[in-house]
Amino acid sequence: MQLIDTHTHLDFEMFDDDRAQVIARSQNAGVERIVVLGVHEANWQRVWQLACEQPSIYAALGLHPVFIEEHRDEHLQQLRDWLERLHGDPNLCAIGEIGLDYYVEDPDIERQHELLEAQLALAAEFSLPVLLHVRRAHAPMIAMLKRHKLERAGVVHAFSGSWEEAREYLRLGFKLGLGGAGTWPQAQRMQRVLKQLPLDAIVLETDSPDIPPAGHAGERNSPELLPDICRMLAELKGVSAEELATASYRNSCELFGWPQP
Ligand SMILES: [Zn+2]
Structure with missing residues (x-):
């Protein structure tokens, strides 16, 4: 089984x-x-170094909505400098992690929108896909993506929305990132959505060290668990693990512009 972990x-x-x-x-x-994925300016160098040292690692850089207190206006300029410097470098694969999070306590919605708008504009300018974090904010996110119409679209990571929301993202060319969350027995809505999703909509992820799959409560998640996650999700979807692995691998390669065997 060949797999790609699209979010760690x-x-x-x-x-x-x-x-x-x-x-x-x-x-x-x-x-x-x-x-x-880089989440704030302070970890971009570390993420980039990892991508340069390890042939299987690819970097995305962005300003994550949960770390909003740490972001400064000059970090947007620095992100642009990074993107200019790395333009065309295959180790850089996307802008992320960026997004909207209305679930955090007392969210600064205006600032979240401002940072996201600026980063979506960078994605369009540098022709990169975006890796999105969206919690309790699918409607405003979908509205914003409709305005930006990104040529390479991207991934809605750890997707757990409704079928209607899924369909909106798919119409915009986005893939849905699925991982450990859907494997838990209580994730019934997600499992119903999973059954309806076309195979070309799905990419796999672990979100390591977060969101361990069923059977690993409280443990550090790791990309090593992606084959197990793939098997569990495939069973819930009613397809073979090989089918889900092949489809999600192909979808990821298409998204990031990687060669397919
Ligand atoms: Zn993340």
Whole structure:
């Protein structure tokens, strides 16, 4: 089974003791490529270094809505400088993690919109896909994407919305990132949506170290678990694990512009 983990935070401290081993074990388990996403200016260098050192790692850079307190206006300029400097470098695969989060306590919605708008404009300018974090904010996100009409679209990561929301994203050319959340017995709505989704809509992700799959409560999540997540989601969808792996691999390659075997 060949897989791509489209969403991880392997640069986080939780992997400091065994990052290289985790990456090696993931590759042995069939996880050929792993995307690591920058969430604030302070971790971009670390994420980029990881992508340069490890052939299976690809970087995305962005300003995440949950870290809004840390973002400064000059960080948008710095993001643009990074994108200019790395333009055409295959180790850079997207802008992210960016998005809207209305679930955080007392969200600064205006500021979230401002930062997202600016980063969507950068995605259009540099012709990169976007990796989106969306919590309790699908309607405003869909409205904004309709205005921006990004040529390369992107991924709505850890998607757990309704079928109607899923369909809106698919019409806009987006893929839905699915991982451990849908494998838990209580994720019934997600499992109903999963059954309806066309196979060409899905990319797989772990969101490591977060969102471990069923059976791994409280553990650090890792790309090594992606084959298990694929098997569990395939069973819930009623397709073979091989079918889901093949489709999600192809979808990820199309999205990031990677060659397919
Ligand atoms: Zn994330």
